[in-house]
Structures are given as structure tokens and as C-alpha cells.
Amino acid sequence: MDKNTYTGFFMILVILVGFSFWMNHTNKEELAKQHKQHTIDSLNRIDSLKQAKLAVKVAPGEKPVIDSAVLKSPFGAATMGSEQLVTLENADLRVKLSTRGGKVYSVELKNYKTFDKKPLILFDGSSNHFGLNLNAAGKSINTDKLYFTPSAPSLTVNGKDSSSLTMRLSYSPTQYIDYIYSLKGEGNKLELSIKPTGLDDVVASTNSVNLQWTATLRKQEKDMKLERQYSTVYFKNSDNDVDYLSVGKDDNKTINDKKLQWFSFKQHFFSNVLISKAGMSNANLSVAINPNDTANVKSMTASVTLNKDNSGAVPMEFYFGPNRFKTLQAQGYDLEKQVDLGWGPLKYINRFATLPxxxxxxxxxxxxxxxxxxxxxxxxxxxxxxxxxxxxxxxxxxxxxxxxxxxxxxxxxxxxxxxxxxxxxxxxxxxxxxxxxxxxxxxxxxxxxxxxxxxxxxxxxxxxxxxxxxxxxxxxxxxxxxxxxxxxxxxxxxxxxxxxxxxxxxxxxxxxxxxxxxxxxxxxxxxxxxxxxxxxxxxxxxxxxxxxxxxxxxxxxxxxxxxxxxxxxxxxxxxxxxxxxxxTKKKKSGFQARMEEMMRQQQQAQQAKGKK
Known part of the structure; x- marks a missing residue:
């Protein structure tokens, strides 16, 4: 960046601020909030361009020109930025949210440690992808690659001991998608509500959105072999049946005929569960193992269509916590059925006799x-x-x-x-x-x-x-x-x-x-x-x-x-x-009678064979 580039940026800023004052003069009460947000978005765009050095073309002696192809593409300004992490925390969880994708970047269970006494982090970093697949202006995009703007965390929600944070993906000052996260003062649930605003003319308007979530789960236990043996994707369908993918090999399953209430990236002793309050359909679930990977247990992926509620929002909640039977049972939704108590009669022996x-x-x-x-x-x-x-x-x-x-x-x-x-x-x-x-x-x-x-x-x-x-x-x-x-x-x-x-x-x-x-x-x-x-x-x-x-x-x-x-x-x-x-005949059992009859038949067969 040379002197002319910075001068160009300054001139753009002056023009935008001047335009803001002129619009404010014509309609102060109506446009004041919109212009303020517009100015902030403009500064963010300039900062993004200055850091990425992608969308600026400068010729010797000329003013900088912003590449219109970037800004005119759907959510164009959100394609550039720098990743920031914001933390929500309660007595049980430490959740880091990333501005890149507006997603849960990592989850730490504060009350537990790994087998070697290190902080127990379920997943983190680039191995975790969480995004909406959108069709905007004829182009397919995934929000996992876009940059969101975080709000300041709120320490109370509706007067309750909670913390809340909104991650906003802006298309314009009046058109955006909000990820609203809420974490209570204790417990292992993180609430998420996705609220699109003013995007009916931009994004294909439907009553649902497609979500794709991929996570690579980190090793937590001493024995990788046993941990993998008890780790896979679980899910519950609309018939209240809880099922799971293979635990011993790569597996995938497509479910189009039934809705799902929840799915889980389940490890041996811990689970990452996504619960949709409005239900989800068109699910494609998969699990994969890399035998050579000694740091991660398995990679799990879910692609689902999330239904909206009457307000147009997509209400969800995560459960990040232990696979303790009574803890999962307290969450509702039959999450305790993830605990493998055996098959057939073995399950009932353990569930109703041994466990109590x-x-x-x-x-x-x-x-x-x-x-x-x-x-x-x-x-x-x-x-x-x-x-x-x-x-x-x-x-x-x-x-x-x-x-x-x-x-x-x-x-x-x-x-x-x-x-x-x-x-x-x-x-x-x-x-x-x-x-x-x-x-x-x-x-x-x-x-x-x-x-x-x-x-x-x-x-x-x-x-x-x-x-x-x-x-x-x-x-x-x-x-x-x-x-x-x-x-x-x-x-x-x-x-x-x-x-x-x-x-x-x-x-x-x-x-x-x-x-x-x-x-x-x-x-x-x-x-x-x-x-x-x-x-x-x-x-x-x-x-x-x-x-x-x-x-x-x-x-x-x-x-x-x-x-x-x-x-x-x-x-x-x-x-x-x-x-x-x-x-003595009265004491003869049915088994004894059958044995005697079978032996008589065998002896007759042997005698007939000897005569021949």
C-alpha cells in the first residue's frame, strides 16, 4: 500500500461520511440507525480489503478502484476479513465462537480432563465446519466461509442468569442473517436460533434451510481402539426410534422418508448433539475413520434440512457433555439411548435391573x-x-x-x-x-x-x-x-x-x-x-x-x-x-423323551445299514 492507496481510502471514507450526513439531513429520524450501520459496514469492508489486498486495483498515478465483482457477488464483503474468537462461558462449558462462519469454533468441558489430564476439548479449529448452504442471486454459497460481525455479549437473557451473543452475516444494512447464541449459567446446552431478515428477494425463499456440519473428534481416552469402538453418529427419527451408523467401519446413511429430531456426533464418553425444535428432514449422515490418525477418533458429517418455525426462525440447541445415563436422560429427547447397554434382552437386563x-x-x-x-x-x-x-x-x-x-x-x-x-x-x-x-x-x-x-x-x-x-x-x-x-x-x-x-x-x-x-x-x-x-x-x-x-x-x-x-x-x-x-416315567422330561426317540431312530438306521 503506497501513499496514493491510503489517500484513496481516505477519500472513500470522506465521501461515505458526507453521504451519510446528507441523507441524515433529508430524513433524520428514519435513516439515522441505517446510516450508522452502513458507515460501520463500509469501514469493515475497507479494513478487509486493506488486509486481504485482493479487491483493490491500483495503477501508477491512479486512484484505487474496488473490484466490483467482489462487492456485487452475494455477501461479497463478507468473503474477506480476519477471524476473531468470542467466548461464551458458564459453570460447565467454555464455548468459543468464530467470526468466520459464525460457528462454534471449539467446546471445552470445564469439569473434565482427558486421560492424560489435559483440558477436554471436544473439537476445535479447521477440522470443524458448520454452515448454511444458500442459493443467492443464482449462486451457491456456504456461510462457513463467510465472515460474521459479533455483537457485544449480553450477560442476562430475559432476566435469567444467561449469556447471549449474536453473530450477524450482513448482505446490506437491512438484509442479514443472525446466529443468536444463548448459554445458561450452568448446564451443557447451548441454544442457537438462526434468523434471516429481509432476504426473501436475495436467497431462495423456502420454509427451511440446509445445514452442513462436519467435526473431527479428538482423542480423549487412553485406548484409541476401544474409544473408536464406541464412537459413531446416532440419530432419532419421527417414530421415536434411535439408531446409529456402523462403529467399526466407514458408513453413511440417507434418510428421506422420515424426519429427525436430533443427531449426535457421539464419542465413547462424550457427545455433540444437535437438536432441532422444528424438526429436520433430508438427512445425510456419515462417519469415517483414518486408522493412521493417532490424535483424532473419527470424522463425522451431517447434512440436514432444518425447518423454520412460525416466526421464520430456525430454533436449535446443542448438547455438549458426558454420556452419563442419568445426565442424558435429564436432557430429554431420549438422548440416554446413546449409551450402549447391549442388544435384545441384554439391554433390558442392564436398563431395568443392573443400572438401578x-x-x-x-x-x-x-x-x-x-x-x-x-x-x-x-x-x-x-x-x-x-x-x-x-x-x-x-x-x-x-x-x-x-x-x-x-x-x-x-x-x-x-x-x-x-x-x-x-x-x-x-x-x-x-x-x-x-x-x-x-x-x-x-x-x-x-x-x-x-x-x-x-x-x-x-x-x-x-x-x-x-x-x-x-x-x-x-x-x-x-x-x-x-x-x-x-x-x-x-x-x-x-x-x-x-x-x-x-x-x-x-x-x-x-x-x-x-x-x-x-x-x-x-x-x-x-x-x-x-x-x-x-x-x-x-x-x-x-x-x-x-x-x-x-x-x-x-x-x-x-x-x-x-x-x-x-x-x-x-x-x-x-x-x-x-x-x-x-x-420313573413321571419324571421323564420332554427332552429325555426326544433324546430316546432320536437314539432309537439312529439305532434302527444303523441296523438297516448293517443288513445291507
């Missing part, structure tokens, strides 16, 4: 390690009748084993169908159900699997320590390899190792009780090894529960063994064998 008990225990303000201990004790007490029946059935089978060995020696192993028939006869005479030990265990399996989904989704465990475990929501590595190994990963979790050892010991004693032999004796030792690899990267809280469950099972079996006498069981079996055939 956990919340009651949490109300005592105990350490969460003690809460998991109490939860395990309660569960074992509830399931103790099934455990007793399972043990008693295995004891009966153990007592019958010598007689089964005699039958096996007489029949031989080369005729398995006949051998099973003889076994079934023995079971029937003795009044023993061979599946009596399996059925109680099978009934317990849904609860065991339900806990597998419950603990990894439990926000309350995040950052909570117990014994040597610094964070119950992630693994407790006792050995780090420095590189990723097949099956184990890059570490060994101490609690997972203890859980595996306890399961191996449990398997050994269980084989002693049941009298298992052959392959069945060794299959039980393979499963814990598989669990070591599968659960090594899972939360220490989950492995701690499984470890406690094994310990209490040992205790239960010890107590039951004191109450169950093998001699009495043997005497009872002998009494059953002496009973008339009719008495």
Missing part, C-alpha cells in the same frame, strides 16, 4: 471398586439358587460315573448310539437329568454377557481409581511391549491376567466336581486363554467384576459342598432305581 442397583449403590458415595464388589455380591446372592441346583446336578453325575463306566465297558465305544441309550436308561432309573447342571448355567449367561456391555459403557467409572488401577474405565497395563503383538496387543492388563488365572483355577475345581474326562476336561482350559486375548484391552472394571465373580463362585461351591453329602446322594439314587417303572 448400581445407581442405588452409587448414592452411598463409596469408591467405585467397592460398588462393583457390592454389585457382585448382590448378583451372586440372587443367582445362588441356580448355582446350588447346578452343583447338585453335577454331584449326581459324579456319583453315577462308576456305573456309567461299567456300561461303557460292556457296550463299548464303537456303538455310540447304543451307549447313549443305556446312559439314558440309567438317568431315568436314577431320576437324574443330565442337563441339570447346564441349564442353570445357561440361565446365568445373559447376565454375564449383559455385564460385558454394561461396564465399558459406564461413564461413572471414567477416571475412578481402585487399588493399583488408576482408571477403571480402561485397561491397567502391568507390562508394555512397545509394539503391538498378535492376540495380546501392546500390553498385558494385570486385572485381566488375574481374571484368567482365577478362571483356570475355577475350571480345574469344576472338573473335579463334575467328573469331566477326555476332551471335555481340556476344553474348559482353552476358553480362559481366549478371554485373555479378548478382554486384555477392555476396562479394568469389567475384568475386576469377572475376577470377583470367580472368587465368590469358589466361596459358594465351598459352602454348598459342606451341605451336599455324596453318600446321601448315592443312597437317594439307589432308592430311585428301586422305584417302579411308572414312578
Amino acid at each position: 442397583v448400581f445407581n442405588v449403590l452409587s448414592s452411598f458415595n463409596w469408591n467405585y471398586g467397592l460398588i462393583i464388589l457390592a454389585l457382585t455380591v448382590i448378583l451372586k446372592l440372587v443367582l445362588s439358587p441356580l448355582t446350588y441346583k447346578s452343583y447338585l446336578s453335577m454331584a449326581k453325575m459324579r456319583v453315577l460315573k462308576p456305573e456309567m463306566d461299567e456300561i461303557k465297558a460292556k457296550v463299548g465305544e464303537d456303538n455310540p448310539t447304543l451307549l447313549q441309550q443305556e446312559y439314558m436308561k440309567l438317568y431315568k432309573k436314577a431320576g437324574v437329568n443330565p442337563l441339570g447342571g447346564c441349564l442353570p448355567m445357561l440361565l446365568q449367561m445373559p447376565i454375564v454377557i449383559a455385564f460385558f456391555r454394561f461396564f465399558p459403557s459406564l461413564f461413572e467409572l471414567r477416571g475412578q481409581s481402585f487399588l493399583w488401577m488408576h482408571d477403571l474405565s480402561t485397561y491397567d497395563s502391568v507390562i508394555k511391549f512397545g509394539t503391538s503383538l498378535p492376540f495380546l496387543g501392546d500390553h498385558i492388563s494385570l486385572m485381566c491376567l488375574l481374571m484368567t488365572i482365577s478362571t483356570l483355577i475355577y475350571t480345574y475345581f469344576n472338573n473335579q466336581i463334575s467328573g469331566a474326562t477326555g476332551q471335555m476336561k481340556y476344553i474348559g482350559y482353552v476358553t480362559p486363554i481366549i478371554f485373555l486375548g479378548a478382554l486384555n484391552g477392555y476396562p479394568a472394571g469389567l475384568n475386576y467384576y469377572y475376577f470377583l465373580a470367580n472368587m465368590f463362585t469358589f466361596l459358594q461351591q465351598f459352602l454348598i459342598r459342606q451341605m451336599v453329602d455324596d453318600k446321601k446322594i448315592h443312597a437317594q439314587i439307589q432308592e430311585n432305581k428301586k422305584k417302579p417303572e411308572d414312578a
Whole structure:
């Protein structure tokens, strides 16, 4: 910029100010506010041109000329400027708003930290895009690239403890789009109302606007793999169904047949939710993973059509906060359905049984390690009748084993169908159900699997320590390899190792009780090894529960063994064998009848095959 350029700018300013005074003389009351705003907009344009050096053409000895193509294009002056950040803050959130796009630039949750004790920022910077797609004067533009003018923040809204800020995108002094942000004194919701004014002749007039929001979510937890496993886009449609995109791969979904009430860029323990009070349609949602990115979890995008209310505004609100079930439930809109409590019956077990008990225990303000201990004790007490029946059935089978060995020696192993028939006869005479030990265990399996989904989704465990475990929501590595190994990963979790050892010991004693032999004796030792690899990267809280469950099972079996006498069981079996055939028939189960029929058919088939 040389002397002539600055002189030109000064002359433009003088002309504009003079024009303002002349118009003020003709109609003081009507045009005073408009001229003031016009002067401010002009100064902003000059400042933008001076910084960008884009729209000014200067020839030697000539006055500067503003490129008319820039100023005549839709929102032309707003295409140039410098980015400024304005902060809205309450007890829970620190929200930075950018004049570039008028958008939420970053969100910090003040009451939480990342796993390495740094400020917890959900997203920020150039990886976040939020803009309206507009068709103005025959051209397609996105407000994310335009510069807004912020108002001074207001500390009260309607007499309430709130703060408010308006970001204005000006087309002219009387034509503009306002983004009105409002943040209450506490809480995790940020309200946003988009209000177009005087743009009916400029922007294609409809009852809705198209919004595109893209955010790259930053890593917050220790284990990137587990965090990605629980992060994706969630949404709720007009049928009150909450659904989500794939968690394990890139995915996208177009929804044209139903309106959405909200969508969420959900991470493992935190969510970024956009709620439309007037509804939204024509949604296109996507999630993408970059496996080589070690700083960001996933990139998520939503393109939706937002409906206007009766006043012509687009009312919305954001939820930026934790995925704590009761916190999400308090927000309304079924946001708590983002917490993954499992599928089918597992979800109902966790939702209506496990979670209420956990919340009651949490109300005592105990350490969460003690809460998991109490939860395990309660569960074992509830399931103790099934455990007793399972043990008693295995004891009966153990007592019958010598007689089964005699039958096996007489029949031989080369005729398995006949051998099973003889076994079934023995079971029937003795009044023993061979599946009596399996059925109680099978009934317990849904609860065991339900806990597998419950603990990894439990926000309350995040950052909570117990014994040597610094964070119950992630693994407790006792050995780090420095590189990723097949099956184990890059570490060994101490609690997972203890859980595996306890399961191996449990398997050994269980084989002693049941009298298992052959392959069945060794299959039980393979499963814990598989669990070591599968659960090594899972939360220490989950492995701690499984470890406690094994310990209490040992205790239960010890107590039951004191109450169950093998001699009495043997005497009872002998009494059953002496009973008339009719008495034993009444005890035959439907399963036993089907097994006997199947074996008879197999034996007939083998006999027919032998005759041929």
C-alpha cells in the first residue's frame, strides 16, 4: 500500500461520511440507525480489503478502484476479513465462537480432563465446519466461509442468569442473517436460533434451510481402539426410534422418508448433539475413520434440512457433555439411548435391573471398586439358587460315573448310539437329568454377557481409581511391549491376567466336581486363554467384576459342598432305581423323551445299514 492507496481510502471514507450526513439531513429520524450501520459496514469492508489486498486495483498515478465483482457477488464483503474468537462461558462449558462462519469454533468441558489430564476439548479449529448452504442471486454459497460481525455479549437473557451473543452475516444494512447464541449459567446446552431478515428477494425463499456440519473428534481416552469402538453418529427419527451408523467401519446413511429430531456426533464418553425444535428432514449422515490418525477418533458429517418455525426462525440447541445415563436422560429427547447397554434382552437386563442397583449403590458415595464388589455380591446372592441346583446336578453325575463306566465297558465305544441309550436308561432309573447342571448355567449367561456391555459403557467409572488401577474405565497395563503383538496387543492388563488365572483355577475345581474326562476336561482350559486375548484391552472394571465373580463362585461351591453329602446322594439314587417303572416315567422330561426317540431312530438306521 503506497501513499496514493491510503489517500484513496481516505477519500472513500470522506465521501461515505458526507453521504451519510446528507441523507441524515433529508430524513433524520428514519435513516439515522441505517446510516450508522452502513458507515460501520463500509469501514469493515475497507479494513478487509486493506488486509486481504485482493479487491483493490491500483495503477501508477491512479486512484484505487474496488473490484466490483467482489462487492456485487452475494455477501461479497463478507468473503474477506480476519477471524476473531468470542467466548461464551458458564459453570460447565467454555464455548468459543468464530467470526468466520459464525460457528462454534471449539467446546471445552470445564469439569473434565482427558486421560492424560489435559483440558477436554471436544473439537476445535479447521477440522470443524458448520454452515448454511444458500442459493443467492443464482449462486451457491456456504456461510462457513463467510465472515460474521459479533455483537457485544449480553450477560442476562430475559432476566435469567444467561449469556447471549449474536453473530450477524450482513448482505446490506437491512438484509442479514443472525446466529443468536444463548448459554445458561450452568448446564451443557447451548441454544442457537438462526434468523434471516429481509432476504426473501436475495436467497431462495423456502420454509427451511440446509445445514452442513462436519467435526473431527479428538482423542480423549487412553485406548484409541476401544474409544473408536464406541464412537459413531446416532440419530432419532419421527417414530421415536434411535439408531446409529456402523462403529467399526466407514458408513453413511440417507434418510428421506422420515424426519429427525436430533443427531449426535457421539464419542465413547462424550457427545455433540444437535437438536432441532422444528424438526429436520433430508438427512445425510456419515462417519469415517483414518486408522493412521493417532490424535483424532473419527470424522463425522451431517447434512440436514432444518425447518423454520412460525416466526421464520430456525430454533436449535446443542448438547455438549458426558454420556452419563442419568445426565442424558435429564436432557430429554431420549438422548440416554446413546449409551450402549447391549442388544435384545441384554439391554433390558442392564436398563431395568443392573443400572438401578448400581445407581442405588452409587448414592452411598463409596469408591467405585467397592460398588462393583457390592454389585457382585448382590448378583451372586440372587443367582445362588441356580448355582446350588447346578452343583447338585453335577454331584449326581459324579456319583453315577462308576456305573456309567461299567456300561461303557460292556457296550463299548464303537456303538455310540447304543451307549447313549443305556446312559439314558440309567438317568431315568436314577431320576437324574443330565442337563441339570447346564441349564442353570445357561440361565446365568445373559447376565454375564449383559455385564460385558454394561461396564465399558459406564461413564461413572471414567477416571475412578481402585487399588493399583488408576482408571477403571480402561485397561491397567502391568507390562508394555512397545509394539503391538498378535492376540495380546501392546500390553498385558494385570486385572485381566488375574481374571484368567482365577478362571483356570475355577475350571480345574469344576472338573473335579463334575467328573469331566477326555476332551471335555481340556476344553474348559482353552476358553480362559481366549478371554485373555479378548478382554486384555477392555476396562479394568469389567475384568475386576469377572475376577470377583470367580472368587465368590469358589466361596459358594465351598459352602454348598459342606451341605451336599455324596453318600446321601448315592443312597437317594439307589432308592430311585428301586422305584417302579411308572414312578420313573413321571419324571421323564420332554427332552429325555426326544433324546430316546432320536437314539432309537439312529439305532434302527444303523441296523438297516448293517443288513445291507
